[in-house]
Every structure is written in structure tokens, then in C-alpha cells.
Amino acid sequence: MFEECIAPLVDGLFQGYNATVLAYGQTGSGKTYTMGTGFKDGCQMGIIPEVMNVLFSKIETLKHQTEFQLNVSFIEILKEEVQDLLDPATLNKSDTANGHGGKVNLPGKPSIQIRETSNGVITLAGSTEVSVSTFKEMATCLEQGSLSRATGSTNMNNQSSRSHAIFTITLEQMRKLNPVFPGDSNLNDSMNEEYLCAKLHLVDLAGSERAKRTGSDGMRFKEGVHINKGLLALGNVISALGDEKKRKEGVHVPYRDSKLTRLLQDSLGGNSRTVMIACISPADINAEETLNTLKYANRARNIQNKPIVNRDPMSSEMLKMRQQLEYLQAELFARGGCSSNEVQVLKERIAWLEAANEDLCRELHDYRSRDTAVEQRETDAQDGSICSVKTDGLKRSLHSIESPDYQMGETISAGDSRDIDEEVAKEWEHTLLQNTMDRELHELNRRLEEKESEMKLFGGVDTAALKQHFGKKIMELEDEKRTVQQERDRLLAEIENLSAGSEGQKLQDTHAQKLKTLEAQILDLKKKEENQVQLLKQKQKSDEATKRLQDEIQSIKAQKVQLQHRIKQEAEQFRQWKASQEKELLQLRKEGRRNEYERHKLQAINQRQKMVLQRKTEEAAMATKRLKELLEARKSPARDNSAIFNGNGANGQSNEKSLQRWLHHELEVMVNVHEVRFEYEKQSQVRVALAEELAVLKQVDEFASKGLSPPRGKNGFARASSMSPNARTARASSLENMLSITSNSLVAMASQLSEAEERERVFTNRGRWNQLRSMGDAKNLLQYMFNSLGDARCQLWEKEMELKEIKEQFKELVSLLRQSEAQRKEFEKELKLREHALAVALATAASVRLCHFVKLFFSCVI
Numbered sequence: 001m002f003e004e005c006i007a008p009l010v011d012g013l014f015q016g017y018n019a020t021v022l023a024y025g026q027t028g029s030g031k032t033y034t035m036g037t038g039f040k041d042g043c044q045m046g047i048i049p050e051v052m053n054v055l056f057s058k059i060e061t062l063k064h065q066t067e068f069q070l071n072v073s074f075i076e077i078l079k080e081e082v083q084d085l086l087d088p089a090t091l092n093k094s095d096t097a098n099g100h101g102g103k104v105n106l107p108g109k110p111s112i113q114i115r116e117t118s119n120g121v122i123t124l125a126g127s128t129e130v131s132v133s134t135f136k137e138m139a140t141c142l143e144q145g146s147l148s149r150a151t152g153s154t155n156m157n158n159q160s161s162r163s164h165a166i167f168t169i170t171l172e173q174m175r176k177l178n179p180v181f182p183g184d185s186n187l188n189d190s191m192n193e194e195y196l197c198a199k200l201h202l203v204d205l206a207g208s209e210r211a212k213r214t215g216s217d218g219m220r221f222k223e224g225v226h227i228n229k230g231l232l233a234l235g236n237v238i239s240a241l242g243d244e245k246k247r248k249e250g251v252h253v254p255y256r257d258s259k260l261t262r263l264l265q266d267s268l269g270g271n272s273r274t275v276m277i278a279c280i281s282p283a284d285i286n287a288e289e290t291l292n293t294l295k296y297a298n299r300a301r302n303i304q305n306k307p308i309v310n311r312d313p314m315s316s317e318m319l320k321m322r323q324q325l326e327y328l329q330a331e332l333f334a335r336g337g338c339s340s341n342e343v344q345v346l347k348e349r350i351a352w353l354e355a356a357n358e359d360l361c362r363e364l365h366d367y368r369s370r371d372t373a374v375e376q377r378e379t380d381a382q383d384g385s386i387c388s389v390k391t392d393g394l395k396r397s398l399h400s401i402e403s404p405d406y407q408m409g410e411t412i413s414a415g416d417s418r419d420i421d422e423e424v425a426k427e428w429e430h431t432l433l434q435n436t437m438d439r440e441l442h443e444l445n446r447r448l449e450e451k452e453s454e455m456k457l458f459g460g461v462d463t464a465a466l467k468q469h470f471g472k473k474i475m476e477l478e479d480e481k482r483t484v485q486q487e488r489d490r491l492l493a494e495i496e497n498l499s500a501g502s503e504g505q506k507l508q509d510t511h512a513q514k515l516k517t518l519e520a521q522i523l524d525l526k527k528k529e530e531n532q533v534q535l536l537k538q539k540q541k542s543d544e545a546t547k548r549l550q551d552e553i554q555s556i557k558a559q560k561v562q563l564q565h566r567i568k569q570e571a572e573q574f575r576q577w578k579a580s581q582e583k584e585l586l587q588l589r590k591e592g593r594r595n596e597y598e599r600h601k602l603q604a605i606n607q608r609q610k611m612v613l614q615r616k617t618e619e620a621a622m623a624t625k626r627l628k629e630l631l632e633a634r635k636s637p638a639r640d641n642s643a644i645f646n647g648n649g650a651n652g653q654s655n656e657k658s659l660q661r662w663l664h665h666e667l668e669v670m671v672n673v674h675e676v677r678f679e680y681e682k683q684s685q686v687r688v689a690l691a692e693e694l695a696v697l698k699q700v701d702e703f704a705s706k707g708l709s710p711p712r713g714k715n716g717f718a719r720a721s722s723m724s725p726n727a728r729t730a731r732a733s734s735l736e737n738m739l740s741i742t743s744n745s746l747v748a749m750a751s752q753l754s755e756a757e758e759r760e761r762v763f764t765n766r767g768r769w770n771q772l773r774s775m776g777d778a779k780n781l782l783q784y785m786f787n788s789l790g791d792a793r794c795q796l797w798e799k800e801m802e803l804k805e806i807k808e809q810f811k812e813l814v815s816l817l818r819q820s821e822a823q824r825k826e827f828e829k830e831l832k833l834r835e836h837a838l839a840v841a842l843a844t845a846a847s848v849r850l851c852h853f854v855k856l857f858f859s860c861v862i
């Protein structure tokens with residue numbers, strides 16, 4: 001953990017970054033153990049001793065180039081009071097005071113105050129800061145402070161920390177920097193130094209605790225209340241900082257609610273790199289606390305700090321000046337002595353700037369023309385002119401939308417397919433537009449980056465400083481020129497005054513020589529001055545070019561913002577359109593599903609009807625066939641009769657049998673005719689119903705084709721008009737099919753019936769009994785008929801009895817069914833009552849638990 005989380009913070013200290021390590025968790029979970037705040041007898045366990053090790057070994061390696069100064073302070077917050085653990089006065093008393101809250105501020109010693117400096121840094125006024133230079137010294141401080149810290153025994157920890165402890169290491173460093181002017185290190189020492197100061201807070205918080213579990217009472221209980229209060233305030237701060245929503249809303253962060261949060265203000269959301277260690281217990285009895293700690297830590301993860309390098313203001317200023325100086329040095333060095341080169345460089349720069357400017361103008365023009373084209377496309381799309389380009393992708397997507405299944409094909413018919421066309425075209429158009437705009441944005445970004453990097457070439461140049469520098473230089477040159485000119489004038493005057501003697505001649509020569517040199521100097525100075533003026537002018541030009549470049553960048557940025565805004569708008573419009581489309585599609589799908597269901601239902605009805613009809617028709621056909629056969633058999637009565645009555649007249653018994661067969665046959669014909677007539681009537685009724693339904697369907701279709709709504713309230717119209725056109729067609733064709741089947745069957749039956757009637761007419765009156773030739777035959781037949789009638793009656797009676805029995809059984813079944821239905825209702829009622837009772841019981845239990853929790857919460861707060 002140290003390598004992963006803490007070592008980088010220690011490294012950061014050397015770069016001037018503040019850091020904080022916080023250990024948080026329930027009592028007895030190992031915070032003190034982890035932090036090493038219980039450092040005793042040189043036993044090096046925990047983070048603080050480890051930090052000390054790394055710190056001193058690093059100082060050892062860097063000490064030849066940096067001066068270090070280390071200070072430590074160690075304080076604790078006990079019952080909302082800040083106590084100094086390194087105060088020599090309290091140190092002596094610690095033996096007696098420790099562990100039992102016997103800590104009191106010594107009389108005369110002002111208590112430690114938390115202050116905030118003008119630049120928002122939190123300081124502790126009155127706390128002892130011990131300067132240390134070795135590991136041992138620092139370890140002594142830690143050990144002494146740890147000994148002075150308030151600890152006490154609870155049920156959950158033998159040596160429970162009763163306060164929040166903060167061990168602070170302040171690292172000050174004075175770094176030697178490389179001199180700006182090589183070989184000029186004696187110029188100003190302070191300019192070649194950098195001062196950094198960083199603080200590392202190592203915080204061992206007191207553990208959150210529940211009085212019931214820690215078994216604390218009296219003073220220990222009061223301590224616990226204070227501890228929880230401080231932790232609650234810390235929780236509120238973490239919550240305000242860690243909740244993104246709250247952060248965005250700018251919710252007030254209650255740092256001032258407790259001393260702990262006030263002291264850690266910088267560490268939580270401020271200028272510090274902070275690590276929070278969540279100490280948890282693996283015991284299941286602590287599961288709730290463990291979960292709370294993890295939630296706490298999870299929230300703390302979202303806090304965003306803003307660490308900065310803590311350089312002292314003088315040092316920062318110095319750094320800035322150094323950078324400026326270095327730049328000027330470089331400029332001077334680049335321009336020194338070779339003015340024509342310099343002019344050349346400037347000229348090149350101007351030419352390049354002008355070319356860049358032209359490029360920018362051209363791009364701007366391109367962009368504007370593209371922008372107009374996009375706008376044109378937009379207006380076209382609004383006018384409803386759908387893009388005529390139909391790519392493969394478009395066709396594919398059209399196909400995929402059209403294909404799904406029957407009901408979609410049914411619902412998305414002619415008119416709807418146009419909608420799909422429009423939808424796909426719109427989607428396609430949106431993608432096209434979005435792509436174009438994205439490309440444009442990308443292009444703009446690229447150019448902006450290009451321009452900005454070009455600007456950087458100029459950006460680094462402090463033009464005002466350069467101008468000032470050149471102005472100063474020109475003034476200096478002018479001064480120098482003036483001095484030289486004055487010298488020359490003086491020499492000229494001297495030459496004139498000198499007599500023409502040899503001495504004078506000699507002096508004159510020397511003066512003339514001097515004069516020449518001076519003239520040459522003046523010329524040289526003039527040249528330099530001109531060069532400087534030229535440079536200044538070039539500089540101005542380059543400034544103008546820079547300004548133009550800046551303007552261009554601004555304009556590109558404005559365009560970029562506009563484009564981004566349009567992309568956003570377009571995306572939003574498309575999203576809304578898409579949502580409405582999806583809603584419509586959903587509606588259509590729903591309708592489609594309904595239609596599909598209807599279609600299946602109709603199919604099933606058609607199928608069933610058809611089957612029933614077929615069965616009936618088959619039965620009718622059978623009856624008709626039988627009738628036909630019977631009638632065929634009766635067509636040759638003479639032959640039969642002769643066979644019956646003449647051929648075997650001698651045999652009386654066989655004659656009797658023949659007569660009986662004849663009677664049977666006659667009866668069978670009669671029954672059969674009855675059956676066929678019955679079937680005929682039934683089928684006629686079915687046919688009428690089918691024909692009526694078909695007529696209604698056709699009328700509804702007619703109305704629909706005319707765009708009218710069919711008359712309301714008319715029989716069958718409502719059902720037919722609720723059907724989809726396709727379903728109507730399917731039903732109509734099925735009806736026609738069934739009609740043709742019934743027609744055929746009816747025709748066959750009608751022909752047989754008419755034949756039977758014809759025959760019947762022949763046998764009316766006594767024609768039927770012409771078969772009987774003698775009284776004996778008649779008596780025999782009558783006897784046979786009487787017997788048959790008697791048998792039939794007896795059978796009828798038996799059947800009636802059976803029917804009666806079945807009816808009785810049916811009645812019993814119905815009453816049983818009613819009883820079981822009543823019982824079911826009773827059960828349901830009872831079940832509902834029980835459910836209600838259970839819900840009430842649960843709610844009561846929950847409210848009791850809530851009350852208990854609230855009570856507990858208030859007791860903690862109090």
C-alpha cells in the first residue's frame with residue numbers, strides 16, 4: 001500500500017505539492033496500526049515511520065543541490081479542542097493525563113486557534129513546530145506525541161484512540177538553479193534560487209463507534225459523542241464534495257461544522273493530494289459498519305482536489321523574470337551582430353505570415369460556401385423534397401424494413417411504404433449532414449490547432465518587452481552617437497585652435513587620426529541605429545501579422561462554436577424525430593400484432609366451419625346415396641313382387657318373410673326421405689346465413705372502396721368493418737367456397753327428394769297395399785307390425801328412462817359445480833384478507849424498526 005499510494009505523495013512533496021493521508025474506519029479496525037501513530041519504542045510499523053524513512057533517504061541524495069528544512073507538528077482534536085501533542089509543557093504531564101481525558105490547557109498558555117490566511121491557507125496559531133534534521137529527531141517527536149495522545153480502553157479496543165490525531169511534516173527547500181548568464185553567477189544569487197514549501201498531513205481519525213457495542217459510559221460516552229459528531233461533519237463535507245450533482249449545484253460545503261473538517265479543508269477539495277485509507281473489519285458482526293465505511297470511501301473517491309506547486313511569491317516572480325530574461329537573452333543573441341540576417345528572418349516570417357493569412361482566408365471562403373450548401377440542403381429537406389439518391393444501403397434498409405412478416409406487410413401497405421421511403425431518406429440525409437458537419441468540425445479543429453501552433457511561435461514573444469528593449473537600444477545608440485559627435489566637434493574645435501607649429505602639427509595629426517576613428521564610429525553607430533529602426537519596423541509588421549492571425553483564430557473559433565451548436569441542434573431534432581418514428585412504429589407493430597391475432601382467429605373459424613360443413617355434407621351425401629339406392633331398388637317392384645308373391649306362393653313362410661322385408665324396406669325409405677329432407681332444410685339455412693355474411697362483407701368492401709363508413713347498427717356490419725381488408729377478403733373467399741359446397745350438396749339432395757316424392761305420390765291412398773294378395777298375408781303383416789310397434793315402444797320407454805337418469809345425473813353435476821364455484825370464491829376472499837393482514841403486519845414492523853433507528857440516531861447526535 002505504501003508503494004502504491006503513499007510513495008507518490010512523498011515524491012510530490014519534493015516538487016512542492018501538499019499531501020494528506022487519512023485513515024478512516026470503525027473503532028478497532030486498525031487505523032492507528034496502519035498509520036503508525038502508536039509508534040513506540042522505536043518499533044517501525046505503519047505509514048508514518050515508512051514516510052520518514054523515504055523522506056530522509058531522498059533528502060540525503062538531494063542535499064548537495066538543495067537546502068532542506070524540516071518541521072513537524074503533532075496535534076490532536078479532543079472533544080472539539082485542538083491540543084498540541086508536542087508542547088513541552090504538556091509532554092511532561094502526559095504520563096498522568098493520558099488515557100483518561102485529563103488533558104487541560106495549562107494556565108497562561110493560549111489554546112490553539114485555527115486561522116485562515118489571506119490566500120486561503122489554513123494554519124494553526126500557537127501549535128509547536130519542531131525543527132528536525134534527522135530520522136531520529138522526527139521519530140522522537142512522533143513517539144512523544146503518540147504517548148501524549150488520549151487513548152482509553154473500550155469493549156472493542158484495548159487502546160482506543162479517543163481523538164483525531166494529525167502529524168504534519170513541513171518540507172521547505174531552497175533549490176539552486178542554473179545561472180541565466182553563463183559565467184555570471186555572481187550577478188544576483190536570489191535570482192538563481194527557488195523556494196518550495198509543502199506539507200504532509202498524516203491523519204489518524206478516531207474510530208466511529210456505537211456506545212452499545214463499545215460499552216462506553218460516562219466520560220467515554222461523551223468522547224464517543226464528540227468523535228461521532230466530528231466524523232458526521234466529515235461525512236457531510238465528503239458528501240457535499242463527492243456528490244457530483246451537489247457539486248454542480250454549488251452546494252455549500254460545511255467545513256466550519258467541526259474543527260476536524262476546518263483543519264482538513266485544504267485536504268478535501270483543496271490544494272492537496274489526498275489519500276483516504278478505509279480501514280474495515282472482516283468480522284460479520286461488523287458488516288453494517290464495514291458497509292458504511294465503504295460507502296463513505298466510495299463517496300470520497302469522487303472528490304476532486306486542485307493541488308498546486310507551493311512556490312513562495314518571490315520565487316514565482318523570480319521564475320517569471322528568469323524566463324523573460326532567458327527569452328531576451330535568446331532574442332539578443334539571435335539578433336546580435338548580424339542585422340541583415342535578422343532582417344532576412346523577419347522578412348521571411350512576414351512572408352510566411354502573409355501566406356498563412358491567405359490560406360486562412362481561402363479556407364474561410366471554402367467553409368462559407370460549404371455552409372451555404374448545407375443550409376440549402378436543409379431547406380430542401382424541409383420542403384419535403386426527398387433526396388433522389390438511392391444508394392444500395394438505402395435499398396437494403398428499405399428491404400429490411402419491408403420484409404419482416406405478414407402483418408407488417410399488411411399494415412405497412414401502399415401508403416405506408418412511402419412513409420418508410422421518407423423515413424430512410426430522412427435518416428440517410430441526417431447521417432449525411434452529420435457526417436459533413438463532423439468532417440467540417442474536424443477540419444476546423446485541425447486548422448485551429450495549426451493556427452494555434454503557429455501562434456505559439458509568436459505567442460512566446462513578449463512583444464511589448466521586445467519593443468521596449470529595442471526602443472531602449474535605439475536611445476542608447478543615439479546617446480552614444482551624440483557623445484561621439486560631441487567628441488568629434490570638440491576635436492575639430494581643438495584642431496582649429498591649434499597653431500601651425502610642429503608641436504601643433506603633431507597634435508593636429510593625432511586629433512585628425514582620432515577624428516577619423518570617431519567619424520568611423522559615428523558611421524557605424526548610424527548604421528546600427530538604422531538597423532535597429534529597421535528591426536523595430538519589421539517587428540511592428542510581424543506584430544500586425546500576429547494580430548491578424550489572432551483575429552483569424554478568433555473567427556475560426558466562433559465558426560467552430562456555431563457549427564457545434566448546429567450539430568447539437570441537428571442531433572436534437574433528429575432524436576426527437578426518431579423518437580416520434582419509433583412511437584409510430586410501435587403503434588404499427590401493435591396494430592400488426594392485433595391483425596395477426598385476428599387473422600389466426602379467422603383462419604381457425606373458417607377451418608372449423610369448413611370442417612363442420614364438410615362433415616354435414618358428407619352425412620347428407622351418404623343419406624342421399626342410401627335414398628337413391630333404396631329408390632333404385634323400388635324401381636322394379638313388379639319383378640320383386642313377382643319374386644315375392646308369385647314365384648314362391650306355395651311356401652307360406654317364405655312369403656311372410658318377403659312381406660316383412662318389403663315392409664322394412666318401405667319404412668327405411670320413409671325414414672331416409674325424412675332424414676334427407678331434414679338435412680336439406682338445415683343446409684338451406686346454413687347456406688342462407690353464409691350468403692348473408694358474404695353480402696355484408698361485399699357491401700362493407702364497397703363502402704370502404706368509396707371511402708364511406710358502413711351503416712352503423714346493422715347486423716354484422718360492425719364486425720365486418722372492424723376486420724382488416726385482407727381478413728375480409730380471406731373470409732369472403734372462404735364463404736364462397738363453403739357456399740359452392742353446400743350448393744352442390746343441396747342440388748343432389750333436392751333431386752333425390754323430388755324423385756322420392758314422385759314415388760310417394762304413386763303409393764298414396766291404398767296403392768302401397770296392393771302388394772297384399774290375401775287376407776292371411778294382411779293378417780300376418782298386421783301381426784308383424786303390431787309386434788314391431790310393441791318392441792319399438794318398449795325400447796322407447798327404456799330410452800326415456802335412461803334419458804331421465806342422465807338428466808338427474810346432469811342436474812347433480814351442475815349443483816356440484818355451483819358448490820365448488822362458491823367454495824373457490826370463499827377461498828379467494830380469505831386469501832385477500834390474509835394478504836392484507838400480512839401487508840399491515842410488515843408495514844408495522846418496518847415503522848417499528850424505523851422508530852428504533854431514529855431513536856438511535858438521535859441518541860448518537862445528542
Ligand SMILES: Nc1ncnc2c1ncn2[C@@H]1O[C@H](COP(=O)(O)OP(=O)(O)OP(=O)(O)O)[C@@H](O)[C@H]1O
Binds near residue numbers: 027161
Ligand atoms: N493489520 C493488522 N495486523 C495485526 N494487528 C492489527 C492490524 N490492524 C490492527 N491490529 C491490531 O488491532 C488492534 C486495534 O487496532 P487500532 O488501535 O489500530 O484500531 P483503531 O482503528 O485505531 O481503533 P480506534 O478507532 O478505537 O482507535 C490493535 O491491537 C492492533 O495492534
